[in-house]
Amino acid sequence: MxxxxxxxxxxxxxxxxxxxxxxxxxxxxARPLGLGDGSRLEPGFVAExxxxxxxxxxxxxxxxxxxxxxxxxxxxxxxxxGRKLLN
Numbered sequence: 001m002x003x004x005x006x007x008x009x010x011x012x013x014x015x016x017x018x019x020x021x022x023x024x025x026x027x028x029x030a031r032p033l034g035l036g037d038g039s040r041l042e043p044g045f046v047a048e049x050x051x052x053x054x055x056x057x058x059x060x061x062x063x064x065x066x067x068x069x070x071x072x073x074x075x076x077x078x079x080x081x082g083r084k085l086l087n
Contacts, residue, residue, distance in 0.1 A: 026054050
C-alpha cells in the first residue's frame, strides 16, 4: 500500500482493519476538506486504486466527529477489502 498525503494534511496514525485472517493498516490523515474548485471532499474511507487506501478526516472537526468518521470509515474499508479479497 502506498501512502500519499495532502500538503496541508496531518498524519494522525493508522487504523488496523482485519478482514478474514489478514490485517490491513490504513493511514488516517486530517486535512482541510475544501478543494480548489469550490467543492468539498467527503470525509471517510478513500480508495484511489488497489494500493492507495486510507481514511481522511476533517482537520477542523471535533474529536468526537473524528472518532465517528474513523469508526464509519473502518467499517466501510472492511467491506471494500472483503469484496476485493473474498470475491
